[in-house]
Amino acid sequence: MFCPVCNGMQPLNAACANCGQTMEDWGRMTDWIGPYAPYVPLETEMTTWNQSADDNNCTHIVYCSSCERTIEAAVSTTGF
Numbered sequence: 411m412f413c414p415v416c417n418g419m420q421p422l423n424a425a426c427a428n429c430g431q432t433m434e435d436w437g438r439m440t441d442w443i444g445p446y447a448p449y450v451p452l453e454t455e456m457t458t459w460n461q462s463a464d465d466n467n468c469t470h471i472v473y474c475s476s477c478e479r480t481i482e483a484a485v486s487t488t489g490f
Contacts, residue, residue, distance in 0.1 A: 413438075413468035415485045424483050426474035433472040439482055442471060 414420045415435065422435040436442075467484040474480075 424472045431476045436471040439469040
C-alpha cells in the first residue's frame with residue numbers, strides 16, 4: 411500500500427461537512443493508537459488491527475479548527 415498523502419506527493423483536501431472550512435491532516439489513524447505506532451511498518455499495522463491489505467485506503471484523522479471537530483478520512487491508494 412502506498413499512500414500519496416503519507417509520502418508527501420499530494421495534500422489531503424478535506425472540507426468540514428459542518429462549516430465548509432478546510433480541515434487539517436493530523437496523520438494516519440493508526441499512528442494515534444500506541445506509543446510506537448508511527449514506527450511500525452504499515453503492513454504489520456494492517457494485520458494487527460484486522461485491516462485488509464487490499465483495502466486500497468489509508469485512513470487519516472482530519473481536524474476542523476473552526477468547529478473543533480475530528481473525523482476519519484479515507485485516502486485512496488489505488489493507482490500508486
